Amino acid sequence: MVWNPGQQLFGGRYIIQKKLGEGGVGITYLAQNRRSELRVIKTLREQILNHPAWITKQDKLRQDFRDEALRLALCHHPHIVQVENVFDEDNLPCMVMEYIPGEDLAEKITEAGALPEVEALQYIQQIGDALTLVHEKGLLHRDLKPSNIMLRAGKPEAPHTPPSWECVHDIPVISGTIALSPKGDMLASVADSVIYLFSATTGKFIRTLTGHSDSVNSVAFSSDGRFLSSSSSDDTIKLWNIATGKEIHTFSGHSDSVYSVAFSGDVPFFASDSYNNIKLWNVLTGKEIHTFSGHSDLVNSLAFSSDGKILASRSEDDTIKLWNVLTGKEIFTLTGHSDVLDSLAFSHDGQFLASRSEDDTIKVWNLATGKEISTFNGHSDSVNSLAFSSDGQFLASGSEDKTIKLWNAATGKEIFTLTGHSSWVRSVAFSRDGQFFASGSEDKTIKLWNAATGKEIFTLTGHNYSIRSIAFSSDGQFLASGSEDKTIKLWNVATGKEIYTLTGHSSWVRSVAFSSDGLMLASGSDDKTIKLWNVTTGKKIHTLTGHSSYVRSVAFSSNGQFLATGSSDKTIKLWSMTTGKEIHTLSHFDSVSAVAFSPDGGWLAAGDQEGNIKIWRRC
Structure with a gap:
């Protein structure tokens, strides 16, 4: 399958602009995200998946791609192209990376001839520093050459090329969304509709949690580490017993995909969001307590105050809403940002909330009045x-x-x-x-x-x-x-x-x-x-x-x-x-x-x- 310009992927979050090229087993596309930013999407070629040599190993090839994509996503370095997302589309694993415009190192050498020694040594050091991190993550680049080094403002960027990487160590399989338990001893990761649990201290696989009938979008541990909640595109949230791996309850009530979940600090409550609605649930009884309505676009993050009395929600309608957990009533709507909100943070004393947006501003809010204190x-x-x-x-x-x-x-x-x-x-x-x-x-x-x-x-x-x-x-x-x-x-x-x-x-x-x-x-x-x-x-x-x-x-x-x-x-x-x-x-x-x-x-x-x-x- 070849994706054509205008085709939407991952629920409309990315729109294909054009095909960039093909390699031995992969194909790359130029795409645009919801903020009109250019991204590169890599996936596997269907001809390879259907080749007689691979037809019986399709699942392994897909999973290997996901594994390597997530490991690459953990390689945060100024000279490594960053992985933004990992998802499946039409049973094809996809990796989304930042787009680096400009020339590659081979083009620069062809155009300029031999590089000055100082400049060449600078490139060598920066590439070497990037490879050091890559090797620490248990990966090996097998196709490092000037044409695979992109230059950004004159600096080299080592690209992510999944078919050209191989594992050096036996690192456990983790893909997609991840969450770490409060004590830091357990990691939950997601691949499509399956949740994987690993020991964060040894890296050993513990078990899988299965039951969702569609992609899992978010996972969260309770503050005491006893429970895990998962939200899914099957319109449900599931609560799991970490010790046994058993499903405790399925929470139904949302009429659309559930994107995010968050526990209150004292565990009895957790919140979930589905498009523009948020629901509050009782963990012990499985009953819905409140439905919070008011956002006009996708709710993409939730956060409880440290005392569990206030729930903050941020939305792609560029607003933050504060809710009273006990009454279910909206306290304030905080407006002023002109683009998608990146993050929220409560002050320790609960008096202030800070928000950061892709409009390149930071705002500080007074929670007693709902008023913006300052914007930079x-x-x-x-x-x-x-x-x-x-x-x-x-x-x-x-x-x-x-x-x-x-x-x-x-x-x-x-x-x-x-x-x-x-x-x-x-x-x-x-x-x-x-x-x-x-x-x-x-x-x-x-x-x-x-x-x-x-x-x-x-x-x-x-x-x-x-x-x-x-x-x-x-x-x-x-x-x-x-x-x-x-x-x-x-x-x-x-x-x-x-x-x-x-x-x-x-x-x-x-x-x-x-x-x-x-x-x-x-x-x-x-x-x-x-x-x-x-x-x-x-x-x-x-x-x-x-x-x-x-x-x-x-x-x-x-x-x-x-x-x-x-x-x-x-x-x-x-x-x-x-x-x-x-x-x-x-x-x-x-x-x-x-x-x-x-x-x-x-x-x-x-x-x-x-x-x-x-x-x-x-x-």
Whole structure:
């Protein structure tokens, strides 16, 4: 079967634009999603499935494709094309990837001739870094050649080509939607109408849960880990006993596909959504309690407040609704975003709700009044970094539109737009006294700015690759920068001169932070380690190990006694600065991209790459 332009896939979520090409066993299409963004969809050629050599192994070939697609989806790296979705269409497994316009490396070499040595070495390093991650995920690329390397803004992107990958290790089969149990010991994954349970600690398969007659769209664990709920295109929700694998109850009442499920924290209730209706169910009796109606388009996410009294729903009608769980009544409709909402997060005290949208804005809402407190917009591309001034009056944002914006935090009003970087701005930071702020960019430079006037003071050069993180010392005398060149540089803020280059990491440095007394610097790296440095001498003090993936964020407590580190392994670790030993490991929903202590050190917040925020209180 060949899909023609205009054909809709996955319930209308993707529309075929044209066929891009065919390989040995696969075929690729250019498609458009509901937000009019271009995507590449790969699937298996039916001629291969029906070939005499494969006719008896069709199911295995399909499942192998799904397995590899999901493993590739777990390879998050700046130089690997990202997998967005995995689904089945007409019994053909499909993988959706981001679309990379432009030329491939072979075309560049043909056009330019021999590449300069520095440029060639840069490509080799970036491709090597990408392959390192791929190998860590148990995969092997067997068709790595210049024509398979796409260039995005002059940087190589290793494409996902399922027929050219093979498994190196025996990794369990997982596909489609996944969910991790609260204790992190069990993983549920979905392939069509079947749910697979695995041990998250050993990777061993436990059992399958079968009973749905159509695709399973979402799964969720109860907070105590005893139950799993699943929603399906067969218009039902099923509740499962995790210990036995037995179905406890089938919840019927929706008249359309059920897309999402969420448990309240205290378990007796869970919520489900089907197109524009939400239902609240009693877990113990299987009875429907309320139906929440009011959204005019697909409801795509649900979240309970920490006390279970409020349910928030986000919809493709660009609104958020807050519901009273006990009465079933709508409390507020929060409107203001102009595009699909990406994520919701409640504050720990339940007073505020933050929402992020594909309209490139972040909004903060007061839950007592339902009023929007502030909106930050104005960038023409994704925002990579935010930093508050120490007095909380100002907010700085760095964007892929190559600019930095300074905002009034209370009103959301833009004060300055700062230009000068020639590529994405990856990191921004304020000095403690609020006089300066700095920006680090993919253009390999750091710029120091006067916060009062918005004027550039210095451009700091010396790194060989992109700047991933910057931080001021508490006294404002020093600035540290971490880079993809695997080094940290320490700069004199008054003169703009480099003081030290700190070497020792074997991969990108993603995060740097000073202790409150300014005597110690911490760095987190893609080599999975954290290093502690003596700022006065530039010497390494400790190397902290324990994370199983990239360390993406580091933060000191205000008293300097503790260090928090966030990692792509979905954990936050707390370390004693007295002993260098790990104290606690805290779990998150997804790769942890940011960690921060409250000024008094009593609270720790961590955000993941899916927009979820967790807050811990020191007991």
